[in-house]
Amino acid sequence: MTDKVLALVTGASRGIGRAVAERLARTGHKVIGTATSESGAAAIREALQAIDPANDGIVLNIADAAQTAEALKAFLDQHGTPEVVVNNAGITRDNLFLRMSDEEWEAVINTNLSGVFRVCKAMVKPMLKQKSGAIVNVSSIIGTTGNAGQANYAAAKAGLEGFTRSLAQEVASRNITVNCVAPGFIKTDMTDVLPEAQKEAILATVPCKRLGQAEEIAAAVAFLASSDAKYITGQTIHVNGGMNMG
Structure with missing residues (x-):
């Protein structure tokens, strides 16, 4: 048993x-x-259990409706209703629009938008019974600004923000908040491999003149998940070093 917040x-x-x-x-x-593979689940399990053995990692593929339903039912049966749900899982399948295939479009929409719907569908009902909770969806600056070669990703993230606002209105009376955090360009494995010229071009558009850190996104998510943010719902918090102000 644990008195920690799930x-x-x-x-x-x-x-x-x-x-x-x-x-x-x-x-x-x-x-x-969660991760989509056993090896990924093992990696996060190892990292989290180094902090506390009560933590765990599980396999969840939000692009697969049947697997998602089964995995989340098992999660609820084993752990109970979460107080915090963070929808971060997502993919990219970048291509210029005229070259973008149906598969590239549908894969991104299915994972980045429909996948969040599936997770929320499984979690919201028990959270409503619990009469408390915080859902934080990880969006992107691209959902606001768009980006050449990412029509699918931009559409999914813009849709995610609209979904967030709508769901927030439906569950607010039960003390459940639903918000987004929209990162700008963040230093990750994906940005590490970019050519230096491309990195410099990106930095030229960032008033803070640096890439963000994953921990800075985590701080915003943790705030929205905390009791300090109980009167904030239906919002998108932009963490982008000033790339998009509005």
Whole structure:
């Protein structure tokens, strides 16, 4: 048994998701992190259990409706209703629009938007019965600004923010908040491999003149998941070094 606050973090094996999971684990949460593979689940399990043995990692593929339903039922049966749900899992399939295939479009929409719907569908009903909770969806600056070669990703993230506002209105009376954090360009495995010229071009658009850190996104997520943010709902917090102000 534990008196820690239960949190589910999807896409937690690396990057922003891992930073979020570890931040919550260090701030009074029992964290269950997810990955799409057994090896990914093992990696997050090892990292989180180094903080507290009560934490765990599980396999969850939010692109697969049947697997998601089964895995989340098992999660609820084993751990109970979470107080915090962080929807971070997502993919990219970048291509210029005229070259973008149906598969590239549908894969991104299915994972980044429909996948969040599936997770929320499983979690919201027990959270309503619990009459408390915080859902934090990880969006992107691209959902606001758009980006050449990412029509699918931009559409999914813009849709995610609209979904967040709508769900927030439906569950607010039960003391459940639903918000987004929208990162700008963050230093991760994906940005580490970019050519220097591309990195310099990106930095030229960032008033803070640096890439963000995954831990800075985790801090924003942790705030929205905390009791300090109980009167904030339906919002998108932009963490982008000034790339987009509005």
